[in-house]
Amino acid sequence: GQNIDQPTEMTATEGAIVQINCTYQTSGFNGLFWYQQHAGEAPTFLSYNVLDGLEEKGRFSSFLSRSKGYSYLLLKELQMKDSASYLCAGGYNFNKFYFGSGTKLNVKP
Amino acid sequence: DTEVTQTPKHLVMGMTNKKSLKCEQHMGHRAMYWYKQKAKKPPELMFVYSYEKLSINESVPSRFSPECPNSSLLNLHLHALQPEDSALYLCASSQEKGTKNEQFFGPGTRLTVL
Numbered sequence: 001g002q003n004i005d006q007p008t009e010m011t012a013t014e015g016a017i018v019q020i021n022c023t024y025q026t027s028g029f030n031g032l033f034w035y036q037q038h039a040g041e042a043p044t045f046l047s048y049n050v051l052d053g054l055e056e057k058g059r060f061s062s063f064l065s066r067s068k069g070y071s072y073l074l075l076k077e078l079q080m081k082d083s084a085s086y087l088c089a090g091g092y093n094f095n096k097f098y099f100g101s102g103t104k105l106n107v108k109p
Numbered sequence: 110d111t112e113v114t115q116t117p118k119h120l121v122m123g124m125t126n127k128k129s130l131k132c133e134q135h136m137g138h139r140a141m142y143w144y145k146q147k148a149k150k151p152p153e154l155m156f157v158y159s160y161e162k163l164s165i166n167e168s169v170p171s172r173f174s175p176e177c178p179n180s181s182l183l184n185l186h187l188h189a190l191q192p193e194d195s196a197l198y199l200c201a202s203s204q205e206k207g208t209k210n211e212q213f214f215g216p217g218t219r220l221t222v223l
Contacts, residue, residue, distance in 0.1 A: 033211070042199055042214035043152065087151055096165070097142075097212070099151030 004100035006088050011106045017076050020103045022088030026069040030091040034062050034073045037085045037102065046073065046086075075105075083107045113215035115200050121221045124190060130218045132183040132200030141183040142212065143175060144199040152199055158183060159205075190222045 003025045012018040024032065031050035035043035049055055049064035049071060061074040073086055085102040092098060113134045122128050132141065140159045144152035157165035158177040172194075174186040183200055197217045203210035 035214075042216050044214070045211050048211060089151075097154055099153075101151055102149075 004088055004090050004098055006086075006100040006103045008101065009104045009106070011108060012078055014078055014080060014107055014109050016078050017074065018078060018105065020073045020075075020086050020088075020105070022071045022073070022100055024069050024071070024088070024090045024100075026066065028092045029066070029069075030093070032062075032064055032071045033089040033091065033097075034060075034071075035087040035089060035099075037087055039085075043087055078107050080107050080109070113200055113202055113213050115198075115215035115218050117218055118216065119219045119221075121223065122187070122190065123223050124192070126190075127186070127188045129187065130185040130198055130200075130220075132185075132202075132215055133181055134202040134213070134215075135181055136202065136204075136213065137180075138202035138204055138213070139180060140203045140205055140210070141177065142201040142203075143173075143183070143185050144201065146197040146199055146217070148196075156185075187220075190220075192222050195220055195222045 006022045033048050034046040036046050037043040046060055047055055047062035049062050052064055052066055054061055054063045059076045064071045083106055085104050087102045088100040090098050116131045142157050143155040145155055146152045154167050155169045156175045161177045172189050176184040197219050199217045200215040201212040203212045
């Protein structure tokens with residue numbers, strides 16, 4: 001729902017930086033969440049953006065541009081444990097959440 | 110206590126069985142959610158409860174019946190399910206209804222319908 005698009009899969013090297021992009025439909029949009037999900041586990045919260053700009057939290061940063069319907073998650077100093085799926089999720093109207101299909105990140109040595 | 114718990118972790122049931130999934134949180138959150146997640150797909154919202162009242166039903170078939178006995182508990186009653194209902198069922202909670210609130214997810218119940 002809400003045309004939340006993100007790449008299916010990405011590969012990066014340990015210690016590197018990777019950027020995972022997400023685009024979304026702007027009509028009725030409230031805010032943008034990023035979640036990490038390891039295989040077979042529940043999603044865990046990474047970040048939430050409601051205003052334009054960059055939010056930094058340790059090795060993870062998230063950016064939002066409301067006018068462009070665009071967000072990205074930036075992961076620095078990649079570690080092997082960062083191999084997981086990263087879900088972009090949009091909050092719409094008052095109570096509706098829609099997840100993107102997720103980006104599977106493979107971190108290689 | 111900052112976690113959402115779900116029981117059982119795994120459930121196998123036949124198409125004629127009746128079973129229930131349970132979810133519990135003690136963070137004082139007033140909104141609780143059920144999601145369904147198929148393999149390699151994102152979670153799909155099923156139901157939202159706000160202050161123990163059902164506020165959203167995303168056109169879910171009646172063989173799934175949610176119940177919120179109190180502010181800490183959320184159940185999902187299952188009856189006459191189909192094999193295609195096999196999935197990971199995730200419960201989540203947030204401080205309040207509304208899309209500005211982080212959702213905390215439980216570990217999920219992996220359901221197999223034979």
